[in-house]
Amino acid sequence: MMKNPRWARYWPDKVVTRIATIGSVGYLKAPGTWGSAVGVLLYVVVFNGISTFWEMVALAGLFYFSVGICGEAEKRLKKVDPGEIIFDEVAAMPLCYLGLEAYMGQSYTWIILLAGFALFRFFDILKPLGIKKLQRYYGGFGVTIDDFAAAAVVAAILNVAVRVLTS
Numbered sequence: 559m560m561k562n563p564r565w566a567r568y569w570p571d572k573v574v575t576r577i578a579t580i581g582s583v584g585y586l587k588a589p590g591t592w593g594s595a596v597g598v599l600l601y602v603v604v605f606n607g608i609s610t611f612w613e614m615v616a617l618a619g620l621f622y623f624s625v626g627i628c629g630e631a632e633k634r635l636k637k638v639d640p641g642e643i644i645f646d647e648v649a650a651m652p653l654c655y656l657g658l659e660a661y662m663g664q665s666y667t668w669i670i671l672l673a674g675f676a677l678f679r680f681f682d683i684l685k686p687l688g689i690k691k692l693q694r695y696y697g698g699f700g701v702t703i704d705d706f707a708a709a710a711v712v713a714a715i716l717n718v719a720v721r722v723l724t725s
Contacts, residue, residue, distance in 0.1 A: 562629035562697045563622065571634050577645060578631030584642035591679060593644025597651020598675050605652045606662055613656055620649040621706060629698020639693065639701050646705045647682065653709035654678050657717050661724065674716055681708035 566574060579585060583592050605613055624646050631643050654674035655662070661670060681689065682705060689711070692704040 561699075563626040566626040566630035569630070574627060574630045574634055577627050578643045580644055580648060584644040589641050589644050590647050590682060593647030594651055594675055594678055594682070596644070597648040597678075598671055600648060601652040601655055602671070605655070607659070610657060610659060613652070613659075617649075617653050617656070620652070621702060624649040624702040625698035627698070628701040632697060632701065643701060646702045647678075649702065650705035650709040651675075651678060653706060654712040654716065656713045658713075658720060661720050670716065670720060673719070674712055677712040677715060678709060681711050687711060 579589075580593060580596055583589070583596060586592050605616065608616070628643050628646050631645075632638060632640070635643070651674075654677070655670070658670060661667070681687075685693070685704060685708070689704050689707045692707055693700050695703060
């Protein structure tokens, strides 16, 4: 388990909460779905086309940043894992497409992106396979780890499905 990093304590309230809620997106109806959509956009704009190694480095950085921001936002909002904190979904979403770089840029890219989005929402909402138990952890780690676990399951499913269907 990871404690909340100290660096986020020194940031102003507005900065922490705006990042954690992605501006006002976290206050829309179905905030996790909107956060996941922003995460797909993040993947398309930033991650698509980079190597698996650099994607893993960036994902590790996003995980660490998410733990800090989401943990601090919980404190500032005085709520435990509130729905409006959606940076965890945004940060985890690119993990769904890890290992699929060779298949992106082809005619079925949009199908992969949509399947990843739908599967992530399924696993994020239902939290099967022990994912729900990960929420018991304290602070930003508990907020973030369940989303990254759901995304890892989706990545495994997508990698198998894409390789089977394209061979």
